[in-house]
Amino acid sequence: MDAFANLLMGFQIALSPYNLMIATLGIILGTIIGVLPGLGGANGVAILLPVTFVMPPTSAIILLSCIYWGALFGGAITSILFNIPGEPWSVATTFDGHPMAKQGLGGQALTAAFASSFIGAAFAIILVTFFAPLIAEFSLKFGPPEFLGIQLLTFSAFVGLGGSSPVKTIAATLLGFILATVGMDIVSGQLRLTFGTVELMRGFNFVVAVIGLFGIGEILLTIEEGLEFRGAKPQVRWRLIVETLRELPQYWKTFGRSALIGSWMGIKPGGATPASFMSYGIAKKFSKTPEKFGTGALEGVLAPETAAHAAGVSALLPMITLGIPGSPTAAVMLGGLLIWGLQPGPMLFQERPDFVWGLIASMYTGNVIGVLIVLLFVPAFAAILRLPFAILIPLIIYVCAIGAYAVNNSTMDIWYMLIFGIAGYLFKKLDYPIAPMVLALVLGDMAESALRQSLIMSQGSPMIFFSSPIAAVLMILSCWLLVSPVAHPMLRKAWYRTRVTT
Amino acid sequence: MRKADIGLALILLVLAVLVAWESLQLDIGWGLNGPKGGFFPFWLAVGLALCCLVILVQAFRSTSPTLRQPLIRPGGWVPLLKVAAPATAMVALIEMIGLYPAAALYIGFYMRWIGKHHWLLVLAVSVGVPLGSYMIFDKWFLIPMPKGWWGEHLSL
Numbered sequence: 001m002d003a004f005a006n007l008l009m010g011f012q013i014a015l016s017p018y019n020l021m022i023a024t025l026g027i028i029l030g031t032i033i034g035v036l037p038g039l040g041g042a043n044g045v046a047i048l049l050p051v052t053f054v055m056p057p058t059s060a061i062i063l064l065s066c067i068y069w070g071a072l073f074g075g076a077i078t079s080i081l082f083n084i085p086g087e088p089w090s091v092a093t094t095f096d097g098h099p100m101a102k103q104g105l106g107g108q109a110l111t112a113a114f115a116s117s118f119i120g121a122a123f124a125i126i127l128v129t130f131f132a133p134l135i136a137e138f139s140l141k142f143g144p145p146e147f148l149g150i151q152l153l154t155f156s157a158f159v160g161l162g163g164s165s166p167v168k169t170i171a172a173t174l175l176g177f178i179l180a181t182v183g184m185d186i187v188s189g190q191l192r193l194t195f196g197t198v199e200l201m202r203g204f205n206f207v208v209a210v211i212g213l214f215g216i217g218e219i220l221l222t223i224e225e226g227l228e229f230r231g232a233k234p235q236v237r238w239r240l241i242v243e244t245l246r247e248l249p250q251y252w253k254t255f256g257r258s259a260l261i262g263s264w265m266g267i268k269p270g271g272a273t274p275a276s277f278m279s280y281g282i283a284k285k286f287s288k289t290p291e292k293f294g295t296g297a298l299e300g301v302l303a304p305e306t307a308a309h310a311a312g313v314s315a316l317l318p319m320i321t322l323g324i325p326g327s328p329t330a331a332v333m334l335g336g337l338l339i340w341g342l343q344p345g346p347m348l349f350q351e352r353p354d355f356v357w358g359l360i361a362s363m364y365t366g367n368v369i370g371v372l373i374v375l376l377f378v379p380a381f382a383a384i385l386r387l388p389f390a391i392l393i394p395l396i397i398y399v400c401a402i403g404a405y406a407v408n409n410s411t412m413d414i415w416y417m418l419i420f421g422i423a424g425y426l427f428k429k430l431d432y433p434i435a436p437m438v439l440a441l442v443l444g445d446m447a448e449s450a451l452r453q454s455l456i457m458s459q460g461s462p463m464i465f466f467s468s469p470i471a472a473v474l475m476i477l478s479c480w481l482l483v484s485p486v487a488h489p490m491l492r493k494a495w496y497r498t499r500v501t502t
Numbered sequence: 503m504r505k506a507d508i509g510l511a512l513i514l515l516v517l518a519v520l521v522a523w524e525s526l527q528l529d530i531g532w533g534l535n536g537p538k539g540g541f542f543p544f545w546l547a548v549g550l551a552l553c554c555l556v557i558l559v560q561a562f563r564s565t566s567p568t569l570r571q572p573l574i575r576p577g578g579w580v581p582l583l584k585v586a587a588p589a590t591a592m593v594a595l596i597e598m599i600g601l602y603p604a605a606a607l608y609i610g611f612y613m614r615w616i617g618k619h620h621w622l623l624v625l626a627v628s629v630g631v632p633l634g635s636y637m638i639f640d641k642w643f644l645i646p647m648p649k650g651w652w653g654e655h656l657s658l
Contacts (some may be wrong), residue, residue, distance in 0.1 A: 050643075050645055051643050051645070054643055054644065165557075165560075167553050167556045167557055167560070168553075168557060170549070170553050171514060171550055171553035171554065171557065174546050174547075174549045174550040174553065175514065175517075175550060177542075177546050178517075178518075178521055178543060178546050178547060178550065181542060181543045181546070185539040187536070187539070188533075188538070188539045190528060190539040192524070192525075192528060192539055192540070192543060193521060193524050193525070193543060195520075195524065216589075219585065220582060220585065220586070223581045223582060223584075223585050224574060224575070224578045224581060224582050388617050388619070389616075389617070390612060390613050390616040390617020390618075390619065391609075391613055391617060391619070391627060393585060393612065393616075394588075394608055394609040394612040394613065395609065395631060397585075397589050397592070397608075398592075398605050398608070398609065398631070398632075398635075401592070401593065401596070401601070401605075402601070402635065402639065402647065405596075405601070405647065405648060406639070406645050406647075409645075409646070409648075411593075411596055411597050411648050414593045414596060415593060418589065418590060418593060422586075426506070426510055429503075429506070429573060430503070430506060430507050430510055430573075432510075448542045451537075451542065452536050452537050452541070452542070453536075455536055455537055456536035456537075460532060460536075460537075
């Protein structure tokens with residue numbers, strides 16, 4: 001098997017002492033970032049992106065992806081102990097995790113959450129190992145029209161499947177694309193949308209936007225809600241861990257279902273959150289004791305955590321194979337690839353196998369290191385949240401400012417960060433989704449050149465997007481997703497009416 | 503909330519019109535290398551404008567109870583401003599005196615003013631954190647942070 005040989009090569013890279021150290025560092029930083037309010041996976045990765053410029057690309061992606069795993073683990077800690085979901089996909093974990101912690105079972109809940117995160121991730125990683133090369137090879141045949149089709153599908157998935165208002169989702173996406181066009185035009189070299197100012201010539205950097213929208217915006221929201229962190233004290237002892245782990249195998253069906261749901265939903269953009277809710281709901285439906293859900297059922301912690309981690313891993317699958325990120329965090333990593341001088345997409349598997357397989361192998365090592373570290377140091381991580389608010393807030397804003405400045409060494413970017421922060425606050429309040437906007441900002445240049453190249457190929461005829469079977473299927477699928485929020489209720493009404501009359 | 507919803511949609515609408523206007527200056531037609539520079543942003547702006555109009559209509563017609571709530575709940579302004587104003591001041595200070603002194607002042611001020619922490623703790627954190635980050639970024643990763651006026655005159 002080719003995949004095995006490649007994976008072995010990847011392990012040689014991922015298991016080098018330097019990369020193992022980087023992975024451990026990433027997990028620790030990531031968990032801290034996941035625990036802190038206002039800092040999540042996406043802007044944690046964004047803030048640390050400049051630090052990676054001095055590293056070889058493979059170590060850099062290992063650091064960033066380990067921060068991502070760490071943030072996923074950190075989200076579980078705050079949900080269970082403090083009833084504060086650090087990320088949207090850990091909301092479902094609070095339903096049963098926090099009641100367990102209140103009953104003094106916090107240690108069990110955390111152990112179960114970490115173990116199921118690990119199982120979910122492991123399942124999805126094996127999937128990535130075998131499917132990534134296949135998808136990459138398949139997509140080598142893709143031309144600009146097919147790529148535009150995939151991008152369109154990505155964004156229409158937000159409209160069709162996202163929770164926010166469809167029009168506002170489209171508006172946010174378009175705004176992201178517009179921000180991406182500011183500055184130099186990649187095709188003609190013309191300056192665009194600068195309104196005659198020097199400040200806008202460089203364009204908007206997605207890192208700054210991510211830090212502002214997710215970081216500062218989130219802090220403002222937290223502050224306004226006047227949240228106070230009063231959590232349950234975790235008691236994690238070795239005996240407790242072993243006892244809890246022994247209980248887990250009886251839930252193998254829950255694990256299997258949740259891992260499948262997570263891996264499948266994660267490939268689609270914005271999939272982790274619905275995946276965690278869906279697997280919680282399905283676990284409840286199949287459970288022998290559904291009435292215990294919501295009062296502290298262990299299965300209620302297992303199901304969403306398994307699914308969220310599986311989805312988090314499989315979100316990287318489209319990123320490394322197609323160059324389309326499945327989540328905001330993956331989008332930031334994709335931006336990192338571009339900065340390190342790598343062209344994301346199917347060619348990466350042929351040009352830089354060391355990079356791709358090093359990353360895949362580091363998913364295995366990173367998750368093993370991660371589960372060990374979080375189990376060992378839960379009390380330390382939880383203590384971070386007990387720091388007084390008046391110390392946490394200025395430190396977080398300071399770290400955000402450093403991150404925003406360091407991308408381009410420009411103080412102007414810190415101002416942009418503040419503006420994006422206020423915009424992010426307003427958007428969140430008024431139900432404009434932020435994730436598609438960030439994705440659009442990262443993918444803007446690629447989408448535009450795919451569109452323009454396709455039109456050049458066809459001499460301006462839009463029919464090129466339906467000329468190949470793959471492109472046509474992608475286009476039709478995305479059109480369906482785009483109209484489905486309007487079409488679905490209408491169809492249902494029509495169906496209902498026919499049933500009533502007959 | 504309704505006013506804010508309408509306001510933001512109007513702001514985005516104005517932005518869309520501005521972008522469309524700029525794109526028209528760039529030419530949205532067909533050039534030697536395919537579509538010209540203004541083509542993509544122009545149609546994006548048209549799309550955004552259409553979305554804004556729909557949002558406006560929805561905001562005026564909607565009877566949803568969430569729209570009747572205020573954007574920021576009563577008393578919410580004060581804590582918000584208490585975070586936003588010092589942060590803005592820090593960014594302004596960064597331009598003048600450099601990142602690390604600005605951060606020290608900002609963290610110290612915030613801890614003392616909002617947190618009312620003991621002077622010793624305030625001093626330790628507000629000096630320790632910028633010093634630590636100086637060692638990490640300027641010395642270890644060799645990413646020079648803005649030095650402001652000091653950088654020009656003391657050449658650290």
